[in-house]
Amino acid sequence: MKGKILVTGGTGYIGSHTVVELQNSGYEVVIVDNLSNSRADVVDNIEQITGVRPAFEQVDCLDYAALEEVFRKHEGICAIIHFAASKAVGESVQKPLLYYRNNLVSLINLLELMPNYAVKGIVFSSSCTVYGQPDVLPVTEDAPIKKAESPYGNTKQINEEIIQDTVKSGSPIRAILLRYFNPIGAHPSGLIGELPNGVPMNLIPFLTQTAIGIREKLSVFGDDYHTPDGSCIRDYINVVDLAKAHVHAIARMLEDKQDEKVEVFNIGTGRGLSVLELIHAFESATGVKLNYQITGRRAGDIEQVWANPEKANKVLGWKAETSIEDTLRSAWNWQLKLRERGIQ
Numbered sequence: 496m497k498g499k500i501l502v503t504g505g506t507g508y509i510g511s512h513t514v515v516e517l518q519n520s521g522y523e524v525v526i527v528d529n530l531s532n533s534r535a536d537v538v539d540n541i542e543q544i545t546g547v548r549p550a551f552e553q554v555d556c557l558d559y560a561a562l563e564e565v566f567r568k569h570e571g572i573c574a575i576i577h578f579a580a581s582k583a584v585g586e587s588v589q590k591p592l593l594y595y596r597n598n599l600v601s602l603i604n605l606l607e608l609m610p611n612y613a614v615k616g617i618v619f620s621s622s623c624t625v626y627g628q629p630d631v632l633p634v635t636e637d638a639p640i641k642k643a644e645s646p647y648g649n650t651k652q653i654n655e656e657i658i659q660d661t662v663k664s665g666s667p668i669r670a671i672l673l674r675y676f677n678p679i680g681a682h683p684s685g686l687i688g689e690l691p692n693g694v695p696m697n698l699i700p701f702l703t704q705t706a707i708g709i710r711e712k713l714s715v716f717g718d719d720y721h722t723p724d725g726s727c728i729r730d731y732i733n734v735v736d737l738a739k740a741h742v743h744a745i746a747r748m749l750e751d752k753q754d755e756k757v758e759v760f761n762i763g764t765g766r767g768l769s770v771l772e773l774i775h776a777f778e779s780a781t782g783v784k785l786n787y788q789i790t791g792r793r794a795g796d797i798e799q800v801w802a803n804p805e806k807a808n809k810v811l812g813w814k815a816e817t818s819i820e821d822t823l824r825s826a827w828n829w830q831l832k833l834r835e836r837g838i839q
């Protein structure tokens with residue numbers, strides 16, 4: 496065993512894929528999740544994929560005492576990957592205090608507990624949302640942080656600052672901040688994937704639900720942007736590739752290879768795709784026709800953003816590998832599997 500890793504939000508979308516990759520690489524995993532946006536049977540599915548059942552504690556990271564009990568019970572946790580957070584941009588505008596409480600207090604609790612239990616470092620789930628609309632594309636890690644468009648985005652910025660300030664104050668911990676672009680797709684087994692609550696807000700779950708007939712039509716939010724085909728451009732990153740970036744980050748941290756106590760990496764492919772290009776790629780990769788229509792712009796959308804992932808490629812030794820076609824097929828396979836299981 497390489498070490499014991501605490502994964503908060505480990506039954507969630509990115510968390511579950513990361514637990515699989517950690518276990519496949521020989522790490523022992525303890526999952527903490529309050530199941531507010533995931534299901535307990537994800538643990539069974541992780542076991543089915545990897546042959547190893549991760550420890551699971553149904554605990555809310557806001558509950559300091561319960562969280563401390565996890566560190567006591569699972570002695571020897573050497574690092575944390577912190578996914579647990581609320582992530583719906585629109586909801587965060589309606590319920591800012593919920594977002595500030597959930598996303599800030601959870602991190603503060605972890606940072607307070609870490610030195611007491613000799614936890615070496617934390618890998619934090621950040622987002623390209625911190626760049627807003629970048630002036631230069633592809634965007635690099637040293638691009639300026641722009642004022643957040645939503646309370647959700649603001650929690651990512653503030654959390655990055657909380658980590659920076661904590662380390663600066665002399666806390667004996669290390670941190671790696673991973674700024675994800677747009678994670679999509681599912682594990683090739685079809686056993687884990689994204690399980691949106693209610694009507695999906697993100698493009699791919701809405702798209703696959705439309706393709707399978709749960710939704711009538713996909714709306715393309717705007718075709719009058721300053722992009723080649725007028726629709727918004729994003730950097731869509733395969734979720735298994737993204738999960739592997741965390742394994743690289745953990746290894747770098749535990750092997751004392753960090754150049755700075757807090758390091759930041761863009762986790763993207765380096766390739767921007769428009770909404771319309773993505774729809775057409777889905778149709779040709781799966782052979783399924785999509786019913787879609789162009790509608791008005793969605794408030795708060797960034798026009799275009801994609802990563803310069805060179806730093807992650809060179810320093811972290813990680814690179815996105817899966818083609819967009821395979822990624823879209825995995826998302827479709829997951830939607831079909833959900834229907835088989837009678838979930839959606």
Ligand code: UD1
Pocket residue numbers: 582583584622623624644645648677696697698699701713714715716717727728729770793795796797
């Ligand atoms: C947003 C956040 C990101 C967050 C992610 C997960 C911003 C700038 N980005 O990403 O930080 O991690 O949500 O919640 O706040 N689209 C359609 N039709 C749809 C849905 C989406 O055309 O039905 C378009 C959007 O306009 C956008 C693209 O698809 O151009 C991707 O949208 P989405 O999947 O919601 O992700 P982001 O908004 O990029």
